[in-house]
Amino acid sequence: MVSDMPAESRSAPRGAQAPTSRIDAMDGLRGLALVGIFFVNIIAMGGPIDRLHPDGAPTLENPEWAAWAFGEVFITGAMRGIFSILFGASALLFLSSPRHGPLTFVRRCFWLLVFGIVNSTLLLWPGDILLVYALASPVILLFLRASVLRLAVGAAVILIGLSVWSYLRATGLEVSVSSDRPDLAAEQAARLGGYGANLAFMWDTAIRWTFAPGLLWWVLDAAGFMLVGMFLYRAGAFFPSAPAVGHWLMVVVGFGAGIPLRAAGAALTFSSAGDTPALVEAFFQAGRLAMSLGWIGGFLLAWRFLPLLAAKPLEVLGRMALTGYLLQSVVAALLFSGFGFGLWNRFGWLQLWALVPLIMTCLAILHLLWLSYFRIGPAEWALRALTLAETPPLRR
Numbered sequence: 001m002v003s004d005m006p007a008e009s010r011s012a013p014r015g016a017q018a019p020t021s022r023i024d025a026m027d028g029l030r031g032l033a034l035v036g037i038f039f040v041n042i043i044a045m046g047g048p049i050d051r052l053h054p055d056g057a058p059t060l061e062n063p064e065w066a067a068w069a070f071g072e073v074f075i076t077g078a079m080r081g082i083f084s085i086l087f088g089a090s091a092l093l094f095l096s097s098p099r100h101g102p103l104t105f106v107r108r109c110f111w112l113l114v115f116g117i118v119n120s121t122l123l124l125w126p127g128d129i130l131l132v133y134a135l136a137s138p139v140i141l142l143f144l145r146a147s148v149l150r151l152a153v154g155a156a157v158i159l160i161g162l163s164v165w166s167y168l169r170a171t172g173l174e175v176s177v178s179s180d181r182p183d184l185a186a187e188q189a190a191r192l193g194g195y196g197a198n199l200a201f202m203w204d205t206a207i208r209w210t211f212a213p214g215l216l217w218w219v220l221d222a223a224g225f226m227l228v229g230m231f232l233y234r235a236g237a238f239f240p241s242a243p244a245v246g247h248w249l250m251v252v253v254g255f256g257a258g259i260p261l262r263a264a265g266a267a268l269t270f271s272s273a274g275d276t277p278a279l280v281e282a283f284f285q286a287g288r289l290a291m292s293l294g295w296i297g298g299f300l301l302a303w304r305f306l307p308l309l310a311a312k313p314l315e316v317l318g319r320m321a322l323t324g325y326l327l328q329s330v331v332a333a334l335l336f337s338g339f340g341f342g343l344w345n346r347f348g349w350l351q352l353w354a355l356v357p358l359i360m361t362c363l364a365i366l367h368l369l370w371l372s373y374f375r376i377g378p379a380e381w382a383l384r385a386l387t388l389a390e391t392p393p394l395r396r
Helices: 020-045 063-074 078-095 102-120 130-136 138-142 148-171 184-191 195-210 215-234 244-271 278-282 284-303 308-319 321-336 349-371 378-388
Strands: none
Touching: 020 078, 020 284, 020 308, 020 321, 020 349, 063 244, 063 349, 078 102, 078 138, 078 215, 078 284, 102 130, 102 138, 102 195, 102 321, 102 378, 130 215, 138 215, 148 215, 148 278, 148 284, 184 195, 215 284, 244 278, 244 284, 278 284, 308 321, 308 349, 321 349, 321 378
16 A cells, blocks of 8 residues: 555566556556545444444334445555555566565565554554555565466465455354453543543553454455455556556456445345444455455556646545555544544434545645655655665655
8 A cells, every 4th residue: 555666666577568657547546546445434433343334123214224335346455455455566666676675575574563553552543454465465575476377376375365264253163362451431421531541542452452362363364365466567557558458347246245245245244233243254355356456457447637727636635545544544533532522422324424525625635735745755755764774855
C-alpha cells in the first residue's frame, strides 16, 4: 500500500514501457482501496472494537444490516486484498531500481514494522495492517525470481491452505486459542476517557491480537495476495501494454464469481443469525480474491476514461497512502475518543459510513495542498529516509 518509490524505480518489467499515466493509475487504485478499507475500519474505530455486525436479528429491512450485507459483498476483504496485491506489485517496482537490493527492502520492511507498531499503539488503532505486511514481506524475497507460473501456484497453495484452516476452525476441528472479548462497559470507560486510558486499552488489544495464534493466518493471508500482486505485475497487468481484454476478463471472471460467492455467504450468515457458517469461511478467500480482481480490472478500465476532476483525488490519496492511512487513525481518535469529541458508540453502521466520504475528501484536499509544495508525503519521506539512511529532497 505504500507508494514511496523514487522515479527511477517506477519502471516496467523488462521489455515493457511504463509511462507515468499507468503509475498514476496504480496510485489511483491505491487511493480507491484506501477509501474502501476506511469503510471497514471505521466501524471498529467508532464503536466496540470487536463488533462484527450490527445488533439485532439480521434482516434486510433493517438499514444497518442492509449496509452490512452490501459491505460483505463488495467491500469487506476485497479492499484489503487490493492493498496486499499492490504491496506485492510495489515491492517489485521498488526492487527494480539498481539502488534497492534485497537488504534495502528488508530495512524498508523493518521500518514499516515500526510504523505499524506506532499506529497500533500510540495512534490507537490495533487493527493496523502495516505490521502484518512487514511480517509477510519475506515471501516477496522468496519468490523474487519466480516465474509467473510459480507465483500463481504459490498464491493458490497459500490461499487454499487458509481456506482449509478457516473451515476447520469454524467447525471446531482445529483448536483456536483466543482471549475473551473486552467487556463493553470497561471498553466504554477506556475509550471515552483520556489519552492514557485509550492507550492502555488499545495497547492491551494490540498485544492480544498480535500474539494470538490467529496472527499467522493474517500474515499468510497477506502473503498470498502479495504473490497475486507480483503475478499481475509480471504479467504486465498494470502497464499500458496490457490489452483491455485482460482487464475485461478480470472484471467478468472476478465479479462474475465473486458477487455470487459473497452474496451467498451473506445470505447464509443471515440465516445463521449473524454467525458465520463454516461453509462461508471455506469460500471466503475465493470470494474476496475474485472481488479484488474484479475491482482492479474495472478500475484500470475506467481509468482510461475518467476525467481529471474525478481521477485526481484518488491519485493524490494513493500517492500519500501511508500518510493517509496513519491520518485515518489520528482523525478517528480525535472524533471518537474521550480526549476528542467523544463520539464513540454514538453512531450506527450507516452513520459511520456517511463520515467516510467527508473525511476522505478533507484528506484528499490536504494531500493536494501538501503535494503542491512537497514532492512526497511526510510519512513516505520518513520511510524513505530511514530505509536509505539519507535525507531525500522534500520540497519541490
